Amino acid sequence: MSGKRRASANVTIIDIAREAGVSKSTVSLVLKGSSLVAEETRDRVSKAMSKLGYVYNRGAANLRGAQSSIVGMVINDLANPFFAELAIGIERVLRTSGYIPFIANTAESVVRQAEVVRSMREHGASGIILCPALETEGREVNDLLDLGMPLILAIRRVPGARASLVASDNAAGAARVAAHLISLGHRRIAFLGGMEAMAVRKDRVAGFTRALEEAGLHADPALMLESMPSKDGGFTAMSNLLTRSEWPTAVVCFNDVVAIGAMLAMGRKGAVAGRDMAITGFDDTAEARQISPPLTTVAVDAGDLGERAAQMLLRQIASGSRTPETYIGEARLVVRESCCPPPRKRKVS
């Protein structure tokens, strides 16, 4: 009563074999769709399987070296629609090749990430696409590679990791939005969001700074604000910024969700993006189009990046090669209504 409580004891190929009057080997052959077994026998076995409610035991098969058909997809923030789009792109490719992607969320926790990755390895995942959590170290990634696990890093590069990477051109994208704002006449431009330690942020800040310098400006350290790369993070950081006596005239946000959080914070103070302050995002998620005012941002095509990552992974699984490859997707400026020229009078409240 307190022990095993499996409703129906597990049905195995041996039970099927007995029922169909053949050997377990024959059942195994039927399972693999082998042409070595006679039509009539195959039918009899199939009948027995559905009659007894047989469930294939993948664990036992893997034990004998069979390839499991799952691929792990480790995502740092499922609530960010950008990652949902990425996941869907990955799925588009994987499903056509017979792999089933299992998604797990780490919510930016490296501890959780380690658990999740371990669990996927334990279950015999054939490969992993990893959107690394915030403080992921190169070493963790390399350990995985050393075990021979096919692994693709997506979206976020990890310094020191020898893994393949699929990401967007962060520096170029950030430079493009910054140049756009400068051309509108902005001089005091803030960079808001993302954590200092993130490589992606470093890249975007580098592009941002470069654009400013090319225009003879310099990036003011007082206007470089950290935040978690989430809506809440953007909200908090912008709320702080708005308590200052002098506001920047434009804010380059780390990504779209940060920008949306920032715009929400502005709304609380009666300020409006595209009128009192120019705001830009990064990613071009569906939300960037829907929010009001529509967000000027950098289009990245998450779905395409997902497809590339999946293709790269499949290639590595098939070839057995672990040579790191890199794909950098284009980062296109998309101008919408969230950016205005600098207003004459800056302070609102």
Add this chain to the structure above:
Amino acid sequence: MSGKRRASANVTIIDIAREAGVSKSTVSLVLKGSSLVAEETRDRVSKAMSKLGYVYNRGAANLRGAQSSIVGMVINDLANPFFAELAIGIERVLRTSGYIPFIANTAESVVRQAEVVRSMREHGASGIILCPALETEGREVNDLLDLGMPLILAIRRVPGARASLVASDNAAGAARVAAHLISLGHRRIAFLGGMEAMAVRKDRVAGFTRALEEAGLHADPALMLESMPSKDGGFTAMSNLLTRSEWPTAVVCFNDVVAIGAMLAMGRKGAVAGRDMAITGFDDTAEARQISPPLTTVAVDAGDLGERAAQMLLRQIASGSRTPETYIGEARLVVRESCCPPPRKRKVS
């Protein structure tokens, strides 16, 4: 060369045992954290494990009847933020109990759903939380239950299924928005989105119809429009509606993403929600607040539903009971700016 290409041959507890100078049984005990093994031995074994890069083989363990610590989470539309919120709620509960949720997306395909569920069973999932795809039959769900698989249906009920259910009060919610629109003076109210066959839609339509009838109105079949429960679906259906010579003055949308799609379609024709037509949603996703105008909708608290579903599943796994339970979450009306009284002149173009 062409055969197995595992970078490092698999390390097993036997290798660890040899390295540490103990028997495999002792290694197994260390793995389980048993107190039967001496401190000093435990250390030696742990050292050997990290030295050789040991990976626990869950498949082999499951073979001996061990409980796998994964739970499957099958989601019909990952692109809908409502389901992302649900997933996060589920995760909040599961992670504290040592289970790791593996998420898989079915994109509303029953075929895909069957594949995904089978894969999860094959990998020894301890239970499944299922947001059923569009045309899921009661039989499919019952087959799963008959195998003894702990299973909770989330969000969408499936007629004929004997499974536990966690969902929101669809009829009451729809009745509330309809009553609200009627109190604003609307008489020609459309219901837009969702597929005829969906039980959830039937429930919402029933509440909608009841509210109309209580006000002495009747639901006009010409104003009941089907669509896929997605943004694209809402866009297409509203585009069609707008080609008619007479518009309704208010539209109750199946859910928020349909409503957002519908508002996008209105925008294309120069019409504005909350001015030319009242629009409502269902779910109260973050987007409902962010879009312009903010969407009047029915708040459902996806995170809470996710937590309930997870708790229910854990209870069933622990107790071994498969008695169906039901939790119906409250559906609260949230009034925002997307609803106006009926305009005097209706047609815009």
Add this chain to the structure above:
DNA sequence: GGCATGATATGGAACGTTCCAATAAATTTA
């Protein structure tokens, strides 16, 4: 010294597959 006792450690069978080598039966070839 003989004997329980408790603390650690261990061999071996079992779990459900796969796959090789072997067999049996039917068919073709010489």
Add this chain to the structure above:
DNA sequence: TAAATTTATTGGAACGTTCCATATCATGCC
């Protein structure tokens, strides 16, 4: 008709774990 070939089928070992029953070795007690 014997031998060779083809077509179907099968037993058994192996995969990496768990867990039971058993073994070893100090201790402490009579």
